[in-house]
Amino acid sequence: MPKIVDKEKMREGILEAFLNTLLKYGFHNSSMTKIAQEAGIAKGTLYLYFDSKESLISTMTKQHFSKVKERLVATKYFDSLDELLNHIENSLLISKEDTEFIPIFFEAFGASFSSPKFIDKYRDFFNEIGEFYAKNLQLLMDSGSIEKSINPVALGRVLVSMLDGIVLHKGFFSMEKDAYEEMVKESVGLFRRGLIL
Amino acid sequence: MPKIVDKEKMREGILEAFLNTLLKYGFHNSSMTKIAQEAGIAKGTLYLYFDSKESLISTMTKQHFSKVKERLVATKYFDSLDELLNHIENSLLISKEDTEFIPIFFEAFGASFSSPKFIDKYRDFFNEIGEFYAKNLQLLMDSGSIEKSINPVALGRVLVSMLDGIVLHKGFFSMEKDAYEEMVKESVGLFRRGLIL
DNA sequence: TATTATAGTGACCACTTGGTCATAAAAAGG
DNA sequence: CCTTTTTATGACCAAGTGGTCACTATAATA
Incomplete structure (x- = not known):
């Protein structure tokens, strides 16, 4: 009834x-x-x-970050530098929707940035991605594909910061497609020359 | 009286x-x-x-960014890659006060991130720094000190994004001093190998 | 010490907005 | 078509806070 x-x-x-x-x-x-x-x-x-406005935004954010992580952490490690660089390039070429979400995220959670619990969540998020890169760099070092003098853990984590920086600037400053693609190309080139044996 | x-x-x-x-x-x-x-x-x-709370935070922000810019844009261009890398390293080793201001800035202005006028201001800020790097890269290319295949404008701008990313992660996730210094070292190493002729 | 221009005070106002709840509407089934 | 359970509604409430202003205090001068 x-x-x-x-x-x-x-x-x-x-x-x-x-x-x-x-x-x-x-x-x-x-x-x-x-x-x-x-x-x-x-x-x-x-x-x-x-239940609340908070519930709305946190549901949306959860969905968003889950998609992002799926894209940033591959299911397997890459066997060659080229594959890794290709993955990095794809990570940088984010969609319009993902780009648009960036300022929204900062606006919505600006007030949470002083909350340790909130920060912890995202620290974990980025650390996990950093560890993925670290492990992959280690593998490529072991197989003699890349520079041996690096510290993979530190470099993995800093790579993530760099990539995040590039994506954030894209999100905040809405760059033109061509200009941004050129930037991505330069980043990948820089990484290649910086990593290659 | x-x-x-x-x-x-x-x-x-x-x-x-x-x-x-x-x-x-x-x-x-x-x-x-x-x-x-x-x-x-x-x-x-x-x-x-x-006059207002807005006036308080904008006064403080203005002071902050003016200091930051002073540190990020040198008064002269660097003649060698080493000098440029040294400058980059110094830019990354930001003070405790500057680090602490990062989350405050995002919290305070989160709501402004949808305002084009606000965004324009910071786009200009970062573009200016990007142009500084672009010009310096061009000079180093001309003098045959660095890789010739790069696009200095795009690379200059993306370098700024990367540096900002590293600094932002430091500000948000308050890393340990040693770990962060290791990350800075790795970044500079990566940049050196990626730029050197 | 009286005068007076400047500086300081805090109760109060205005307004926004997330969230509630008594009431109404809808639809599935007998 | 009537009953009953679920769903929908929007006027209303509570709370927080930026900003105001009539009144008080202060100190420099005559």
């Missing part, structure tokens, strides 16, 4: 509306009322599907 | 108290009342010296 709705579909629809609102107004100017309007529902209904 | 105070000293004292408050509570939890208390004055007095 009861009215039935597909809750999962509703949540997805709301998240989509949320993203649209974020892109239009930013996080702090996306009031729950606006988000509800964009989703074509009332504010109260919004709260039937998400 | 009137009561006289040193307004400049007052402003400096307030800015100092403001920074202390920021370090303790972050930006959004530093209410004007708290800031005034830390400065040992009443809230109303605060408004005699600064």
